[in-house]
Amino acid sequence: MSIWDRKSPKIRNFLLKIVAAAAMVCFCACVDEDVARGNDALRIGDYDRAIANFNKALDQQPAHRNARYGLALSYYAVAENEEKLNGPTFKLWERTTQEFEILSRVDSSGKIDANYSTCLFYLAKATMEQHRKANVLPLLDQSIQLDSLNFFSYNLKALILARQGRVDEAKNIFIYVVTKEPKFASAYVNLGNIYWEEGDVESAWDIWSMGHEALPKDRALAHWTKVAEDSLKAKILSEEL
Amino acid sequence: MSLSTLDNPSGKPSVLDSMTDCYLLHSGGESSIYKVSADGRDCVLKWYKPGISFDKDVLETLENSRISNLYRVVEFGERDGSAYLVYDFVDGVPSNNLNRMPVPVALQALRYVAFALGRTSKLDVSHGDLHPSNVIFTVVEKDGSRELFPVLIDFGIVGPGALAYAAPERFLGKQPSEKSDLFSLGLLLYRWISGSDLIEANGYDDFASKVTAVGEVNISEKLYLGLNLDPEFISVLEPLWQGLLATDPENRVEDFDELDELLEIAIGKVSGGEIALMSGIQKFLQQEVLPKTGTKVSSAAKCDLPYAVCGALQKKRMNKVILFVILVPIFLLVALGLYFGTKRPDIDATGEMLLKQSRSLNVDAADSVSEPVTADSAQIKEMLQNLPIPASE
Numbered sequence: 137m138s139i140w141d142r143k144s145p146k147i148r149n150f151l152l153k154i155v156a157a158a159a160m161v162c163f164c165a166c167v168d169e170d171v172a173r174g175n176d177a178l179r180i181g182d183y184d185r186a187i188a189n190f191n192k193a194l195d196q197q198p199a200h201r202n203a204r205y206g207l208a209l210s211y212y213a214v215a216e217n218e219e220k221l222n223g224p225t226f227k228l229w230e231r232t233t234q235e236f237e238i239l240s241r242v243d244s245s246g247k248i249d250a251n252y253s254t255c256l257f258y259l260a261k262a263t264m265e266q267h268r269k270a271n272v273l274p275l276l277d278q279s280i281q282l283d284s285l286n287f288f289s290y291n292l293k294a295l296i297l298a299r300q301g302r303v304d305e306a307k308n309i310f311i312y313v314v315t316k317e318p319k320f321a322s323a324y325v326n327l328g329n330i331y332w333e334e335g336d337v338e339s340a341w342d343i344w345s346m347g348h349e350a351l352p353k354d355r356a357l358a359h360w361t362k363v364a365e366d367s368l369k370a371k372i373l374s375e376e377l
Numbered sequence: 378m379s380l381s382t383l384d385n386p387s388g389k390p391s392v393l394d395s396m397t398d399c400y401l402l403h404s405g406g407e408s409s410i411y412k413v414s415a416d417g418r419d420c421v422l423k424w425y426k427p428g429i430s431f432d433k434d435v436l437e438t439l440e441n442s443r444i445s446n447l448y449r450v451v452e453f454g455e456r457d458g459s460a461y462l463v464y465d466f467v468d469g470v471p472s473n474n475l476n477r478m479p480v481p482v483a484l485q486a487l488r489y490v491a492f493a494l495g496r497t498s499k500l501d502v503s504h505g506d507l508h509p510s511n512v513i514f515t516v517v518e519k520d521g522s523r524e525l526f527p528v529l530i531d532f533g534i535v536g537p538g539a540l541a542y543a544a545p546e547r548f549l550g551k552q553p554s555e556k557s558d559l560f561s562l563g564l565l566l567y568r569w570i571s572g573s574d575l576i577e578a579n580g581y582d583d584f585a586s587k588v589t590a591v592g593e594v595n596i597s598e599k600l601y602l603g604l605n606l607d608p609e610f611i612s613v614l615e616p617l618w619q620g621l622l623a624t625d626p627e628n629r630v631e632d633f634d635e636l637d638e639l640l641e642i643a644i645g646k647v648s649g650g651e652i653a654l655m656s657g658i659q660k661f662l663q664q665e666v667l668p669k670t671g672t673k674v675s676s677a678a679k680c681d682l683p684y685a686v687c688g689a690l691q692k693k694r695m696n697k698v699i700l701f702v703i704l705v706p707i708f709l710l711v712a713l714g715l716y717f718g719t720k721r722p723d724i725d726a727t728g729e730m731l732l733k734q735s736r737s738l739n740v741d742a743a744d745s746v747s748e749p750v751t752a753d754s755a756q757i758k759e760m761l762q763n764l765p766i767p768a769s770e
Binding site for chain 1: 721722723724725727728730731732735736760761763764765766767
């Protein structure tokens with residue numbers, strides 16, 4: 137009979153618990169260290185190393201929230217980087233969205249929602265780039281639902297609605313955007329465009345000039361304000377003649 | 378105020394609890410004298426043997442008064458069953474350590490002491506134990522010159538005091554009085570001039586007997602034959618012996634004011650003028666007082682305080698607690714600062730950083746001006762190209 141066998145069951149269980157607890161502490165510490173390394177790499181733009189470390193942590197603990205969020209953010213950063221380079225991004229955003237979707241199952245705190253919302257906007261945009269007739273409105277609605285301050289998603293949704301002939305809905309969205317975020321130049325331009333297309337040059341001028349006042353350095357708004365002004369002047373002159 | 382309630386009666390901290398650096402100066406039958414540091418200044422601690430005490434009323438009066446040529450009482454009371462007295466350390470020479478003085482110097486010194494006693498007398502306080510050890514000769518700087526400044530210590534004795542200097546009525550159990558102090562001053566003057574005690578005896582009764590018969594002693598003859606003193610000085614001193622050393626108190630001078638007058642007259646006769654007097658005093662200080670002045674305490678005399686130092690320990694403990702209370706928050710703040718200062722940002726912070734980078738609107742001028750994307754132009758590609766994206770910057 138070994139010494140181990142001779143020990144009383146109480147002591148044996150106690151020792152086993154201690155060993156298990158120590159192993160658990162070491163295990164958790166290792167996973168956290170992987171996550172921390174991944175985070176460091178992500179912050180300095182070393183995305184491959186970040187993804188490798190987060191994956192390593194997830195191999196140990198697939199439901200590790202921080203590792204999962206780190207991986208989603210790494211994919212997000214890779215895709216957005218490609219976006220700036222005007223490269224093909226659909227696959228990248230699809231991968232990122234999948235990761236956020238998994239993450240949303242382990243994190244309901246709401247802390248990830250803003251990034252998830254932006255990811256969905258990018259996916260919608262990338263989808264349209266790949267399939268012009270694709271219906272991305274559900275993606276944009278989900279994006280807006282996750283983050284009501286994601287005006288990029290509002291803007292794209294309004295453009296799509298306008299293209300579909302749902303002009304009033306589009307107008308309302310643009311008006312909502314410029315009211316909530318007066319520095320969002322594209323919304324002024326796009327709303328003015330709708331009025332311009334309708335032949336309502338005066339309203340178009342109103343919007344563009346309003347945008348120009350809010351963003352005097354924006355060359356598009358300056359240009360279209362000038363175009364509208366010239367048009368209005370020509371109209372007045374022709375009426376006088 | 379009873380003595381038992383003197384120990385910290387108001388609840389304020391006792392000076393005993395702040396004492397350090399204790400040196401034994403003298404240990405006698407009734408008390409031990411220590412030199413100590415208390416609150417950054419030198420003091421004398423007189424620690425009485427159990428059962429021996431002092432006249433608390435006298436000390437209470439002196440504690441609240443400021444009289445020139447008198448020691449300053451700091452605190453008195455009882456601790457651990459013993460009475461104690463604390464007063465400012467007087468840096469000088471007890472007059473018993475001095476050789477015989479020139480008559481003008483002795484008269485001038487006596488005048489200072491008489492002045493101080495005259496002031497205490499007006500407060501109904503008599504010394505009761507005047508003898509050479511209780512007059513400290515100090516030197517003070519005044520207007521650039523050194524002056525003699527005797528300081529009288531040790532009031533409030535209970536009992537006859539030093540037998541060789543006690544008045545006859547004190548042997549009869551009478552309380553110290555102005556008259557008994559005047560008698561003692563006469564004996565003190567004799568000691569200063571002659572360098573020896575007028576009354577030398579063995580034991581209480583012998584002293585009592587000889588002091589009662591002091592009127593029969595021919596002091597002038599003793600001074601002339603023993604010391605070869607100038608007959609002119611002897612004749613000047615004669616009225617002082619008659620006025621001070623009369624056995625019957627009624628035959629002594631009326632009070633210290635009268636003594637002051639007698640001394641003034643005598644000094645005028647023996648000094649040869651004010652300048653000669655000052656010169657004589659300066660010479661005496663230079664030769665006798667200054668060489669013996671200065672705190673000369675042997676390191677071997679260093680000792681423990683004679684009372685339980687629980688109060689001091691409590692203070693030390695309190696200091697430790699205060700130190701702890703101050704240092705712990707500082708340590709915690711430093712630790713927190715180090716923790717948060719060196720803390721690696723977590724993944725949520727990274728998420729916020731990426732979001733901020735994505736969502737920042739480029740409010741500066743657009744690089745180019747494209748054609749407006751119209752609703753029915755179906756220029757999807759162009760629309761998407763012109764579409765603002767979060768990472769547009």
